[in-house]
């Protein structure tokens with residue numbers, strides 16, 4: 001493996017890629033309306049999902065090319081039965097990357113402690129409303145209390161700073177921005193609003209009704225003084241200090257304030273396809289390499305490394321959502337990994 005270490009994942013625009021988002025499954029325990037329709041059924045076939053050994057080989061090859069953060073996501077990553085083992089094995093790699101996870105939080109009550117013990121560094125938990133009724137309307141599941149308990153479990157497991165991801169939808173929860181921030185500050189969670197993106201399986205996204213970063217900023221500014229935090233780096237969130245304190249709130253303007261110029265992320269889908277962007281319309285197949293019976297492990301690693309390079313080289317300068325010629329990717333966010 002030493003021979004592969006020298007190669008870095010640098011694209012034709014000079015962006016160095018250090019962050020790999022790994023989707024562990026496309027299945028989910030919620031049906032957030034902006035993500036998938038309540039009757040969604042177009043799941044990836046089980047036999048196409050990567051095994052844990054296959055996942056580990058790809059991640060290790062990535063780490064040997066300079067990946068230093070791996071974010072586990074989905075679908076709902078905590079539905080993967082061997083999630084604790086996956087975390088433990090990634091954390092046990094030599095040159096282990098920072099290991100983070102994005103979850104809807106439903107299974108955290110039982111899993112936060114084992115995940116922290118297995119080597120998880122940080123966690124993002126998604127919650128869009130403080131109302132149990134609205135949660136039910138938004139997700140088609142009556143599981144609000146499980147998320148709240150999951151958040152508390154993550155905190156007591158020492159997974160702080162806990163980031164909370166919120167998507168605002170016009171006429172549904174867009175009146176909750178200040179209340180959500182009050183709640184996050186009280187509980188010591190770091191709140192980040194994400195603009196709704198055209199990546200849902202049901203195709204409900206509409207530019208005319210999406211709640212923009214500017215709107216969120218204006219709404220919060222009615223109640224709080226927000227001061228920009230310098231040094232954003234490759235972070236998708238624009239961060240603001242709240243009322244002159246050290247507490248911050250983030251706004252991720254993926255659509256109206258794209259941050260592609262500093263992007264350092266690559267993505268691996270649960271069926272073994274490498275992607276250079278959430279919005280890519282092409283993918284590089286690494287599952288095929290892993291399952292090629294004519295290759296030994298060393299040949300597989302070399303070919304996977306080459307496919308990482310191919311993916312990076314193909315990366316476009318930006319996602320192009322705002323171009324008239326924009327084409328949404330054929331897969332929804334839940335199958336790519338958010």
Ligand code: SAM
Pocket residue numbers: 028034035073074075076077102103104124125126165166167194195196197198199200333334337338
């Ligand atoms: N199930 C996990 C969760 O909800 O945190 C992880 C996967 S989910 C796809 C990751 C993040 O993407 C969540 O914070 C979710 O709110 C966000 N998301 C899903 N669909 C989105 C969309 N169309 N636009 C913007 N964010 C979206």
Ligand code: SF4
Pocket residue numbers: 028029030031032035036074075076104126334
């Ligand atoms: Fe599931 Fe996350 Fe999509 Fe909600 S946003 S449906 S929790 S994958």
